[in-house]
Amino acid sequence: MAKVLLILGIGIAVVGATYYFLFFNNLLSTQPKVSSGLPTPTLAPVLSPANSATFMPDISPVTSLLSPTPTPASSLEGKVAKLETTVTNLQQKIDSLSQNNSQTTAKSTLFVPLSSSFQSGDRNYITVDGSQVILDPGDFPGYTSMQLELSARLIETIGVVNVRFYDLTDQAAVGNSTVSTNATNLTFLSSNGFTLPAGKKTYVLQVQTTLGNNATIENARLRINF
Secondary structure (H helix, E strand, O other): OHHHHHHHHHHHHHHHHHHHHHHHHHHHHOOOOOOOOOOOOOOOOOOOOOOHHHHOOOOHHHHHHHOOOOOOHHHHHHHHHHHHHHHHHHHHHHHHHHHHHHHHOOOOOEEEEEEEEEEEOOOOOEEOOOOOEEEOHHHOOOOOEEEEEEEEEEOOOOOOEEEEEEEOOOOEEOOOOOEEEOOOOOEEEEOOOEOOOOOOEEEEEEEEEOOOOOEEEEEEEEEEEO
């Protein structure tokens, strides 16, 4: 009987102690915490080797800038071909400008006066007064031809008047320089193109009429073409 009471007392003591512990533990958990005023330290997360790859930043744009993709050879060849085409076009423009410039700066036609007015009536060629001129074709580099130009007319309505450029130094008429007319009205005449022999020579204007009748010539000149 005494043993039974002892065991019963021990059980009651254990239950009471348990109840007491649970009561005070609950009481402490409901009390407000007092702050010390200091910030609670935060620990940096520790990455394990297993999950470190998850937090690696994406640096592919940077690596692409540092290591650009090589330009294909075909692309370089295309750029070279385009550059060559551009250079060719520029050269053509330069050539065109040079040609236009040379045309612009080409020499103008020159005129050498021979006689302002002269009247004659002779079947033989006679020299027109005041028509003598000394010429050297070397003084006109690049000239292509010369022409005799003048106005002439017959006084009577018969016959023909002929006028020519004459080489007084060599005593020979200049080929293709003769002009003719049978008009009684003042008529402008221009010879075919001709060239002069090399060297400085004396030239004159000569006139004649087929029937010896009178004729008049005016404003005779030598045209030098370039």
